[in-house]
Amino acid sequence: MAEPSLKASVPSADAAVTESAAVLATEQLLPMYRMMFLIRRVEESLLELAESGKIGGAMHTAIGHEGAAIGMAAALRKDDYLTCTYRGHHHSLARGMDPQRAICEVLGKAPGFAKGKGGSMHFLDPSLGLMGANGIVGAQVPHAAGMALASKIRGEDRIAITFFGDGALYQGLMHETFNMAQKWKLPVIFYCENNRYSEMTPISRTSSVDEIYQFVRAYGMESIQIDGNDVEVVYEAVAKAAERARAGEGPTFIEGITYRLSGHMAGDLETYRSSEEIEMQRAYEPLTQLHQKLIDRGVPEEDLNQLRAEVEEEVQAAVEYALEAPWPDLAEAYTDVYQV
Amino acid sequence: MRKTTYIQAINEAMRDEMRRDESVFLIGEDIGHYGGLFRVTRNMMEEFGERRVIDTPISEQGFMGMAVGAAMVGLRPIVELMYMDFFLVCADQIFNQAAKMHYMTGGLVNVPLVIRGQQGGGKRYGSQHSASVESTFAQFPGIKVVAPATPYDAKGLLISAIRDDNPVLFLEHKMLYFTRGDMPDAEEQYTVPIGKADIKREGRDLTIATFSYSLLQTLEAAEELKAEQGIDIEVVDLRSITPLDMESVLMSVAKTGRLLAVHESQSNAGIGAEIVARAYEEAPYLLKAPARRLGMAPAPIPVSKPLEEELLPWKKNIKAAVLEMMR
The missing domain is CATH 3.40.50.920 (Rossmann fold)
Known part of the structure; x- marks a missing residue:
């Protein structure tokens, strides 16, 4: 733990690192900041609801991971396909999912986008290109490659992006998918949110490879390692990968270094890391970084306070709406088994 | 009226549906240039090309997952499993993914996927290439299962399976492949409904x-x-x-x-x-x-x-x- 950044700001030397430079205008960054704060507050509210026993099952928040989602949403088209892991609230909200319906879904309430049947681990909204978070580690990755294959078969220029954690790299189907995606030059972006823990186990204890982005080099795939907490860096990397994909140049693997400030799931005992480690990371986390960026560019603090106050109100209203929302009709238990 | 083999009936069903519907494509091991281990996809590569007849590496999890993904956005993949026993290699993509997708998404996504291939004993293939899997699949709501015995039913049911908006497991049998049966003329269109004995x-x-x-x-x-x-x-x-x-x-x-x-x-x-x-x-x-x-x-x-x-x-x-x- 000698290196305080835990790599967040010092990716390894031989990786093609995108330099953090002002690539987005302040007017572009402001809505991104707003959205990032909204995601943060939605997730913090969900954790509170979980603690109070209103949310059952497993709920995984992405507090600290928001940089990847926000940078991606700015870099891709609205109709580009996206699949992600069960830690997927942030991607969905960043792409425009209604927070009200999102919270309803986690609570299993009728106005949820999946009528409360999917819950926290299955966020999706096909109208926003959100083709599904997934409860099985890695399972969503071939789905995105298949969507990219569909684009290729149809001759369309919609691309696909899929998000997964560092833990997913050790599932066999990931490597099957990397191989086929590269061989067939599929328009897909593999985005690894490396928070350095496979659930509760640090990857240093399980991985035979130190640098995750190097895995796919064996398949001849373009692969970079970036600071996943800097929205501009993420934006630039995803935009470039998207350009390559649309040009028919094939997939790109992006390893975005990040850090999960929250537990693996609500109720995680977090015995595997120290509170000092978490505190260290707070200096590098995406919301702090983006806030500082805006201040450095001369945005008055009171403007940001105002923005956050608006979001607080919106999230509070969404939580209240969801708590009051009705349960699904019991007949829903039997519908949607088959498309009729 | 004419007679065809069971293999020919399946081949015709896929060919007719691929001619009719651009969204249908084939994916699997050795199905394209080789024409399938059991020759069921013979001549498909010649007619439809590499874009719609996709030879995969031996990666059942990966290509089954990709077929599920393609189906989620409206294509109609037909996946060949060389031996039905191999469903266990890619079981997560079939059961946790394809079969549950429509329900988990509250009906927002459906998976019009056909998984086809041969199963069964009788040819001395031993324990890992002879199983019959229908009972296992019957435990999973969300996927339909058909197992025709005659060339006529095979063609009619496969066409229904391809047109179905849900995942369908289409079970062939290695002992049926060279059996022959009555078949209407090639240009005569018909289907056999799923769920009818x-x-x-x-x-x-x-x-x-x-x-x-x-x-x-x-x-x-x-x-x-x-x-x-x-x-x-x-x-x-x-x-x-x-x-x-x-x-x-x-x-x-x-x-x-x-x-x-x-x-x-x-x-x-x-x-x-x-x-x-x-x-x-x-x-x-x-x-x-x-x-x-x-x-x-x-x-x-x-x-x-x-x-x-x-x-x-x-x-x-x-x-x-x-x-x-x-x-």
Whole structure:
């Protein structure tokens, strides 16, 4: 733990690192900041609801991971396909999912986008290109490659992006998918949110490879390692990968270094890391970084306070709406088994 | 009217649907340039090209997952599993993903995917290339399962499966591939509905509900039982396992009063147990004698020919079961 950044700001030397430079205008960054704060507050509210026993099952928040989602949403088209892991609230909200319906879904309430049947681990909204978070580690990755294959078969220029954690790299189907995606030059972006823990186990204890982005080099795939907490860096990397994909140049693997400030799931005992480690990371986390960026560019603090106050109100209203929302009709238990 | 093989019927169904619908494509191992290990996808590459007939590496999880993804955005993939036993290699993508997707998404996404390939014993392929999987699949709502026995049903059911908006498992049988049967002329369009059984032999004394290659074994057993014992068997070809056409089974039992379910997947906790249980639940008063099931004996399938035939629910075992029931 000698290196305080835990790599967040010092990716390894031989990786093609995108330099953090002002690539987005302040007017572009402001809505991104707003959205990032909204995601943060939605997730913090969900954790509170979980603690109070209103949310059952497993709920995984992405507090600290928001940089990847926000940078991606700015870099891709609205109709580009996206699949992600069960830690997927942030991607969905960043792409425009209604927070009200999102919270309803986690609570299993009728106005949820999946009528409360999917819950926290299955966020999706096909109208926003959100083709599904997934409860099985890695399972969503071939789905995105298949969507990219569909684009290729149809001759369309919609691309696909899929998000997964560092833990997913050790599932066999990931490597099957990397191989086929590269061989067939599929328009897909593999985005690894490396928070350095496979659930509760640090990857240093399980991985035979130190640098995750190097895995796919064996398949001849373009692969970079970036600071996943800097929205501009993420934006630039995803935009470039998207350009390559649309040009028919094939997939790109992006390893975005990040850090999960929250537990693996609500109720995680977090015995595997120290509170000092978490505190260290707070200096590098995406919301702090983006806030500082805006201040450095001369945005008055009171403007940001105002923005956050608006979001607080919106999230509070969404939580209240969801708590009051009705349960699904019991007949829903039997519908949607088959498309009729 | 003409005669075709079972293989040709499946090939024609895929070809016709691919000509009709641009969203249908084939994906699997050795299906393109080679034409499929069992030659079921012969000539497809020549007609439809590499864009729609995709040879994969030996990566069942990966290509099954990609087919699921492509189906989620509206394409209609037909995945060939070279041996149905390999479904276990990619089981997560089939059961946790394809079968549950429509429900988990509250109906927002559907997966119009066909998984097809051959299963079953009889060719001495041994334990990992001979299993019958229909009973396992029947445990999972969200995926339909069909297992046609004749070329006519194979073509008609495959067309229905391809047009279905849900995942469908299309079970072929290695012993059926070179069987021949009546078929309408190539230009004549028809489909066979999923979920509808068909009476393949009428009889008065006992109903056998079966499907796939067991149907052929059952029909032979029925002829011999008639000639040797005067027992008149009615044979209901289920054709679909999910959904199961219990109505046709019970209509037949209403006539015969006796029910035997025959299939190649395990007897234990199998689809035959389900058929028998439902007969007792839904119409116990129809049964003059205890209903029975005859599936695969509780062992993996061995290579040795006499051992394989000992365990499989083939003619000899079917006849023995009928004679016991008629005693």
